[in-house]
Amino acid sequence: xxxxxxxxxxxxxxxxxxxxxxxxxxxMAAQAGIAYRPHAKAHKSPVxxxxxxAAGAVGQCCxxxxxxxxxxxxxxxxxxxxxxxxxxxxxxxxxxxVNEARVAVVTDSSANVGDLARAAQTxxxxxDVLIEVDVGQGRCGVRPGAAAGALAAEIxxxxxxxxxxxxxxxxxxxxxxxxxxxxxxxQDALAKLLESAEAVKSRGIPVAVLTGGGTGSSAIDCxxxxxxELQPGSYIFMDSKYAAIEWEGANRVPFDTxxxxxxxxxxxxxxxxxxxxxxxxAASGDxxxxxxxxxxxxxxxxxxxxxxxxxxxxxxxxxxxxxxxxIPSHCDTTVNLYDQYVVVEGDDVVDVWDIPARGRVQ
Amino acid sequence: xxxxxxxxxxxxxxxxxxxxxxxxxxxMAAQAGIAYRPHAKAHKSPVxxxxxxAAGAVGQCCxxxxxxxxxxxxxxxxxxxxxxxxxxxxxxxxxxxVNEARVAVVTDSSANVGDLARAAQTxxxxxDVLIEVDVGQGRCGVRPGAAAGALAAEIxxxxxxxxxxxxxxxxxxxxxxxxxxxxxxxQDALAKLLESAEAVKSRGIPVAVLTGGGTGSSAIDCxxxxxxELQPGSYIFMDSKYAAIEWEGANRVPFDTxxxxxxxxxxxxxxxxxxxxxxxxAASGDxxxxxxxxxxxxxxxxxxxxxxxxxxxxxxxxxxxxxxxxIPSHCDTTVNLYDQYVVVEGDDVVDVWDIPARGRVQ
Numbered sequence: 256x257x258x259x260x261x262x263x264x265x266x267x268x269x270x271x272x273x274x275x276x277x278x279x280x281x282x283m284a285a286q287a288g289i290a291y292r293p294h295a296k297a298h299k300s301p302v303x304x305x306x307x308x309a310a311g312a313v314g315q316c317c318x319x320x321x322x323x324x325x326x327x328x329x330x331x332x333x334x335x336x337x338x339x340x341x342x343x344x345x346x347x348x349x350x351x352x353v354n355e356a357r358v359a360v361v362t363d364s365s366a367n368v369g370d371l372a373r374a375a376q377t378x379x380x381x382x383d384v385l386i387e388v389d390v391g392q393g394r395c396g397v398r399p400g401a402a403a404g405a406l407a408a409e410i411x412x413x414x415x416x417x418x419x420x421x422x423x424x425x426x427x428x429x430x431x432x433x434x435x436x437x438x439x440x441x442q443d444a445l446a447k448l449l450e451s452a453e454a455v456k457s458r459g460i461p462v463a464v465l466t467g468g469g470t471g472s473s474a475i476d477c478x479x480x481x482x483x484e485l486q487p488g489s490y491i492f493m494d495s496k497y498a499a500i501e502w503e504g505a506n507r508v509p510f511d512t513x514x515x516x517x518x519x520x521x522x523x524x525x526x527x528x529x530x531x532x533x534x535x536x537a538a539s540g541d542x543x544x545x546x547x548x549x550x551x552x553x554x555x556x557x558x559x560x561x562x563x564x565x566x567x568x569x570x571x572x573x574x575x576x577x578x579x580x581x582i583p584s585h586c587d588t589t590v591n592l593y594d595q596y597v598v599v600e601g602d603d604v605v606d607v608w609d610i611p612a613r614g615r616v617q
Numbered sequence: 618x619x620x621x622x623x624x625x626x627x628x629x630x631x632x633x634x635x636x637x638x639x640x641x642x643x644x645m646a647a648q649a650g651i652a653y654r655p656h657a658k659a660h661k662s663p664v665x666x667x668x669x670x671a672a673g674a675v676g677q678c679c680x681x682x683x684x685x686x687x688x689x690x691x692x693x694x695x696x697x698x699x700x701x702x703x704x705x706x707x708x709x710x711x712x713x714x715v716n717e718a719r720v721a722v723v724t725d726s727s728a729n730v731g732d733l734a735r736a737a738q739t740x741x742x743x744x745d746v747l748i749e750v751d752v753g754q755g756r757c758g759v760r761p762g763a764a765a766g767a768l769a770a771e772i773x774x775x776x777x778x779x780x781x782x783x784x785x786x787x788x789x790x791x792x793x794x795x796x797x798x799x800x801x802x803x804q805d806a807l808a809k810l811l812e813s814a815e816a817v818k819s820r821g822i823p824v825a826v827l828t829g830g831g832t833g834s835s836a837i838d839c840x841x842x843x844x845x846e847l848q849p850g851s852y853i854f855m856d857s858k859y860a861a862i863e864w865e866g867a868n869r870v871p872f873d874t875x876x877x878x879x880x881x882x883x884x885x886x887x888x889x890x891x892x893x894x895x896x897x898x899a900a901s902g903d904x905x906x907x908x909x910x911x912x913x914x915x916x917x918x919x920x921x922x923x924x925x926x927x928x929x930x931x932x933x934x935x936x937x938x939x940x941x942x943x944i945p946s947h948c949d950t951t952v953n954l955y956d957q958y959v960v961v962e963g964d965d966v967v968d969v970w971d972i973p974a975r976g977r978v979q
Contacts, residue, residue: 260706261706262704262706262707262710262979263704263979264978264979265979296922296923306770318922318923319923323932335733338894338923338924339883339884339885340879341881341882341894341937341938342624342625342938344622344623344624348624355820363884363886364884364885364937366937366938367937370938380780389886393886394884394886394892394920394921394924394926395884395886395892395924396884396886397884426921455853464654495733519703519704520703521700521701521703521757522725522726522756522757524725524751524755524756524757524758530756530757532681532700532703532966532978533964535901535903535950536949536953536978537978539897539903540903541897541903541919544710557903558755558756559756560658560680560949560950560953561658561680561681561700561978562700562756562757564756564914574728575703575726575728575729576703576704576728576732587898587922588897588898588922591898591922591954592953592976593976595978613976614898614954614955614956614975615900616626616894616899616923616954617624617626617627
């Protein structure tokens with residue numbers, strides 16, 4: 256089957272570009288001696304997780320317990336859940352998962368530490384715990400320094416919890432366009448994480464893991480050698496926002512576009528204006544408009560849930576029925592709209608991969 | 618089971634409020650003598666379609682062919698697809714569907730009319746066709762007036778196509794806050810549709826159906842008596858954007874909030890600040906931030922794909938683990954993130970309904 260034969264909108268993954276991206280990040284982390292634990296929130300697919308593990312990844316990060324359940328069911332044996340797991344029902348599900356794989360979880364409060372300890376004791380099985388430190392993101396996480404030390408001591412006092420280390424993720428800095436400014440912010444975030452690690456160690460508690468980083472900071476994280484684990488996600492696909500940032504020592508970001516949304520022209524209301532079947536239910540708009548890539552000379556804007564405008568300076572070169580490919584502005588939320596990746600190489604459709612963790616927000 | 622026992626984020630539907638909304642719109646349309654064909658793009662559920670049909674709806678609107686396939690499989694026997702169906706694969710699927718139910722489709726181009734005619738002839742089965750007229754939306758649709766007459770003549774000349782009438786939907790006016798301004802825009806859009814109907818009739822072609830309208834315009838559409846069919850969708854749920862518009866002759870919109878997203882506090886980074894587990898993968902942000910409803914005194918903002926901020930003036934009254942309910946800002950795109958509605962009455966969970974048309978963008 257050819258791409259031209261596909262009904263649209265459809266989510267395409269370029270298998271060769273995906274493989275190149277995975278190999279590049281693996282190589283970057285390996286050269287720095289940092290473990291590579293990519294984030295499953297971006298792909299939500301055990302097939303892609305398996306490609307990352309085969310390349311040398313030590314496991315997967317998951318944003319939610321539900322994602323972790325899908326990854327474990329798909330064969331992943333080492334998971335870090337990067338958001339606190341809260342609530343009786345979820346703690347019970349967490350302990351079920353700990354029976355099947357090595358699952359670590361982050362926490363940031365005494366209340367949650369107590370709940371985790373009770374759940375582990377009830378299940379009769381210890382669980383690995385990391386402390387999330389707020390290194391600048393301003394959402395979850397204890398304050399850097401003494402607060403991390405105090406919470407680590409509480410965890411260390413719990414018989415059924417095993418303290419592993421610290422997580423510090425600063426999402427906003429990942430997209431900073433200027434490489435120099437991004438480097439300064441990464442250094443600042445790392446300093447807060449290292450200060451927290453010192454506060455923990457000063458209590459005689461070892462810190463085995465310092466985890467964080469993302470696609471935008473990955474080269475800087477590797478150069479700074481502060482983290483022990485890297486958790487980038489989006490590099491596998493490279494949405495248009497990430498592709499636009501400056502990259503130190505290179506003329507572009509060293510990852511290739513591997514994810515596109517294929518649409519079709521369904522109407523031509525004017526000579527310079529086409530309507531495509533790609534709206535907010537086929538590609539997320541939280542990162543801005545889509546980037547047309549084939550052809551690349553139109554300007555896209557969303558026109559509702561099921562429509563998009565494609566405007567041209569001069570005559571629109573596309574007839575009704577013509578296909579158009581777009582680079583999503585935010586890959587994570589776009590992937591979360593689809594049940595399947597259609598896998599392509601050149602003009603050929605070569606495979607279909609399910610996205611079983613789509614919608615697993617619990 | 619009680620709501621308090623649910624894992625979150627979860628999409629809740631208040632069954633009593635939903636039933637009230639369906640009854641009110643049905644009554645409004647019936648009193649005006651206008652057929653009621655609600656839009657399945659909002660709910661994507663044959664269970665809710667069946668409630669609307671039981672109340673007196675003549676069928677369902679669907680934005681996409683894939684939604685129509687789900688509705689027909691779920692027992693709906695009369696469908697209008699409100700977006701042009703383009704492409705060989707889709708036309709073949711469309712004709713399969715015409716074997717199972719009465720399915721009408723809109724069109725706005727000679728090219729598509731020719732393709733529809735060939736597909737119908739190949740299938741040996743005629744298909745009902747309406748012309749979409751651009752009454753102000755500026756996306757799909759022929760220009761009002763003569764262009765509609767000319768395209769209707771092309772359809773009437775095709776043996777395998779049955780011309781039914783015109784669709785004119787102006788989405789942007791639905792949300793106009795001022796009732797007087799909205800009424801003026803509805804009148805303007807209706808005038809364009811009626812002008813188009815005259816252009817068709819002047820060629821001796823009868824116009825059986827004039828379809829359009831939405832939640833915001835529904836009372837005005839009923840008062841003007843121009844349309845023969847109403848296609849509102851969001852009134853069943855009432856997102857926060859729709860609930861905020863002015864309603865002529867009433868002190869509020871006469872539909873109740875029936876859709877909420879339930880979340881949980883997972884972190885408290887400061888005394889006046891909670892983090893909830895509701896981010897852009899649990900509620901769409903294209904309509905703006907969510908409205909907290911229980912408790913109602915916090916201010917929500919998105920904090921990424923899986924997190925939301927909830928800030929208070931003064932101390933946050935919620936502890937980690939507390940549940941919070943939010944009204945989505947845009948119900949259609951929020952429903953499209955979930956596989957199930959959890960149906961509630963008061964504090965009780967009374968049912969679970971699948972959302973089989975979620976993600977059916979093709």
